[in-house]
Amino acid sequence: MSGVNIKMLAEALQLAPSTVSRALNDSHEISEKTKKRVLAMADKMNYQPNPFARSLREHRSKTIAMIIPDLVNNFFSQVIEGVEEITQQFGYHLLVYHTHENVEREKEIVTHLLNGRVDGIMMSVSHQTKETEHLMRVYQKGIPLIFFDRICDSIPTTKFVTNGYESGYEATQHLIEQGCKRIAFLLLSKEISISQQRLRGYTDALKDNGLEKNEDLILMCGKDDHYNHQLIKEFLNGEHRPDGVLAAVEKLAITTYYVAGELKLNMPDDLRLVSFSNMKIADLLNPSLTTISQPTHEFGRQAASLLMNKLTKRNTPDFKDEIVVLPSKLDIRKSSK
Template identity: 40%
Template sequence: MNFNQVTIKDIARELGISPSTVSRALKDHPDISPETKRLVNELAEKLNYQPNVVALSLRSSKTNTIGVIIPEIVHFFFSTIISGIEDVAYSAGYNIIITQSNESLAREKSDLKALFNSRVDGMLMSISRETVDFEHIENILSKGMPIVFFDRIYDTPGSSKVIVDDKVGAKEATLHLIEQGCKRIAHLEGPPNLHISKQRLEGYREALSEAGLPFDESLVALCPKGTTEEGKLATEKLLSLKTKPDAIFASNDPAAMGAMQAIRQAGLKIPKDIAIVGFSNWQLSSLMEPPLSSVDQPGYEMGQEAARILIRHIELKSKKKPEPAPEVKLLKTRLIVRESSVKK
């Protein structure tokens, strides 16, 4: 017998009883004797019997499964989000299926379709950096699938979302550099189509304005992939300007780490010549030389909040209650000041 495909009929055949008796015994039906229940449950455990989730869902219209779409599993920030999602979901009796778009729109579309066809009760989603068209998401939303967006959001008024205050975080980081005496602060900008990139650029500009410093487009370098290599190349171009920047605020930590490489290779010192602040507080940030200042995002809390909101939507839907109003949860960031940005 193939134990990976054990069915109620297999258990019934082994015990010489009817499949309906096995089914009722597994459900602890009062009409079934304690001895029969004991025999059925012991054999089911021995054979590693698992209920057919698809068959059950067809009857109940609920699978107690949540789908998760993230850009990258290896990304430190997203891994902390997954931990938050799992803790809340499992405590509430839900399993999760995790997919990664790998920053590909095609993969994102495929993942969305696969999760929908797997009959998940709802989805948690952070869009890829390639996503500029949202027809595939609208198509799933139109079918009544609850989706809660987190971090990288599809900014539609009809869906719930959990985000950090990117604008305030970026503004705080830039003001910190200004307080250190920096006047030519460059910005390594993330993918321009993402809401988070727009908010971080806006926070940077707002800080400059409040301090009476001009916004100089030549000091904004695009890093659409946000990689270390991209940050290094962008910083090399900034260092070739007639008047070099005296500080850099990067939209993420890998880009900031690339900037540090370029500055050192140019024979300049951090933070004496150029101060640096990143965003996301990666686990390696504190291990850099010098340690990298960064804006910390509460990833674990973001995962928890997103899961809680989605489960509320799912439970109300399963009870045929009115659809809840969309929620927007805004989480605070925290600037972690380390040696890379403090001018002595």
């Protein structure tokens, strides 16, 4: 049934379990000769240490958790790739949990991880998570915690974000330079926290270019695609329709494509579009989509590296309460040119 354990190994070698354990862990207390014998026998008997016995004793699991809202948006898939690249190098295991933007689900997951199952947590909070008590408990328990993208400000730890403000500003500036006079901003009401900086960049760019800020041009969309479609359609069909659109999230840009098609609006002539997005085939859309893309793999790699460093090196100081900014990149394509 189960495999060989250290006791069986010890018996086969006519040694005590303690000696075998030390030999396997390359302790200086064991002679080279014995070490070789043990290693050889362990190999021969195909010995695999029991991870739970070890974790129980050592109070660490060599496992970290990644808690994310969703995967369908390929942003997080790409981040995971980056994370996994690092954790594998360190021999750590990666548990993945989805909150599906549900705060209650997030609480459950986080609470379940309070029992030591993981040595560290990387997470992106579910939209406007107001309550932070469950996160504070993780922090106070001393479990290394890192936020990325959707961060929680009130927890004093390191957070990785992208430069939403600058990107929003840059994208808006670009649209203005292309001659847009009425630039709209599309965002998901659920994503306020992350979209807010993008929105500020947008409004500041307008202001700096002497364009009036117009609340009517800021369109709050919801979760339902069909509803958004109607909303955007009315918006783009109105008398005072915008000549430029900056979408805070990819899915709203997609909907804009559909609506533009229905309304026979020609992009970029009738409407210029820029979107925050990590789509790989922006080039292939009709017209190709100007995007602001985040350094997803870098997100994963840097956050995971910081965590791995903390977990594997002795006397590492606690994470600084700071926000690390990884710049996004504006790729201008035909939808805005």
